[in-house]
Amino acid sequence: MVNFEQGRKSVDIIGDESLSQLTKIDSPEFEALLSIIARDARERRDTNSDYGPYKAMKLIRESRLGAILLPPELGGIGASIRELFYVVIRLAEADPDVAHILRSHYRRVEQLIREGTREEENKALLEKVADGAIFGSAFTEISTHNVGKLVFETTITEQDGNFRLNGTKYFTTGTLYSDFVNVTASGSDGEVISATIPTNREGVIIEDDWDGIGQRFTGSGTTRFQNVVVHKEEIVKVENKTSFNSFAQLYLHAVIAGILRSVETDASNLVKARKRTFSFAAAEVPKEDPQLLQVIGEISSIAFTAESLVLTAAEAIEKASKSAINGVIDYHLSHHASLLASQAKVIIDSLALKASTLLFDVGGASATKQSAHLDRHWRNIRTLASHNPTVYKARAIGDYIVNGKHLPLKEVYF
Known part of the structure; x- marks a missing residue:
């Protein structure tokens, strides 16, 4: 039993599983970490537990997954931003809560690396990351009328x-x-x-x-x-050294892409396990029903599309980040990264919600049982997609394509 101190609250984590520090992403250690996180999420879900993913966060600290962006000389593995977003997708497949929890952490680490270790404060924080520390953030206030306006009561x-x-x-x-x-x-x-x-x-x-x-x-x-x-x-x-906020925007859609991996897996398992069919069905055996197979193919294609869009946009963020001089990113590269992240959102939000609904088309009424927990995919996707509503993104993209007006530049630092 491990004692986990957090924010003046102490909780107990049952289990003696531990992992050594990761040396690379594509490794048995990484797959073992994902397996444990997925199992923990499943066990908490099946018991309707109100207990959060403390065990997963303990293992992430131990494995130093939060430090993968750091170069080897600072205690990391020098992962690229594209590789990071792949990690986020895989984490979200195992447990979307865990992936989402790390959003502010990874954004902060990327910022510190980009700004360099010239200042002692940055170096000290990166050393904490190398030791396994996780960073959260406190930015938004309920009283704020415009989330991009920097007026704080705090x-x-x-x-x-x-x-x-x-x-x-x-x-x-x-x-x-x-x-x-x-x-x-x-x-x-x-x-x-x-x-x-x-x-x-x-x-x-x-x-x-x-x-x-x-x-x-x-x-x-x-x-x-x-x-x-x-x-x-x-x-x-606080200095605004990043023209746009594409990293934080795209991160949420990496989480959605990971959820879609789970939707595909759950849809496939539903069809494989089904024995009963309907009088209008095109086949006696559900797994041989061409209409059900067509739905599975559509879900799989949506999952592939979402992941491809996220990783493509991540490459643009990587290029923009590497352009930084004294922490300041090239405006045009930053705008291009934000454009791709916005375009990815417009498409992913719509398709992801569709896929999470199609899941029930292959499972029948039994798939709606609360014990199956399949509604979690739609609820999680809907929650993530509600950040920065799609209608604003689509309108801004159209204004840029037609009129050449650049995307809105807001002084957002979170």
Whole structure:
């Protein structure tokens, strides 16, 4: 039994499974990690447990999966951004909650690497990543009318040479399971600043109050900061060095692509296991029914399309990231990456929701049993797709194609 400290809450993890540090992605160790995570998700699901993926996060720390973007000299394996998104897809296939939990972490690590280790603060944070630490974030506030507008009620103020953090954040996905949280706030002069602090520091209150229809165990709820001490070296002035936010956008669709892998697997298993058929069926045996096979083929094609789009857009993000000079990405490469991520979203959202519904067309009424848990795919996809609504993306893409107007540039840092 392993004790897992998190945000002033202690939970017990039953099981003695452990993994050594990963040395490469395509390896038996990586497949073993995915297998354990998938089994843990399945067992919690089958018992209707309200217990989150703490075991999975423990193993991710042990295996240093969160450090794969780091170059070998910093303790990682030097994975490319495309390889990272492949990892996210595979993680989401095993447990979409786990993949989603790591969104802010991987985005933060990519940012730190791109900006370099010139500053001691960056180097210190990357060393924590190499040791297995996981980062969460606290950006969004319910009172914000425009999520791209940087006006925060959360503040970091100086009092007698000491700094104090006060405020409430929501949609703090992953912070419940993280070791550190990056908090964006307003400084004494109204400037935007951020601080990276331990999640178990006194005054940090992480509430497991996310009640969405999907991605239930991502901890995407409230984090409160009540007079939290912040050290001067933990504070940095926020600078927008990335023109667009394509990494964070595309990440969600990597999670959807992983879910679609599971939809394909579940659809295939349903047809293979079915014994009964219907009077209008085209074959006596369901697995030989050409209409059912056609539906399976469509689901499989949708899964392939989603994964291909995500990995293609990830290559554009990689190219843009590598163009950075002093952390600043080339505008045109950044815009192109954002365009591809937006186009991927418009297509993936529609097709993924269709695939999660087609799943029931091959399973019959028995597939709707709550014990089968097949509705989770639609709920998870619907929740993920609801981030940055598709209608806005499609309109912006059309305006660019027809009128040459670039995609909206918002000062979004999360």
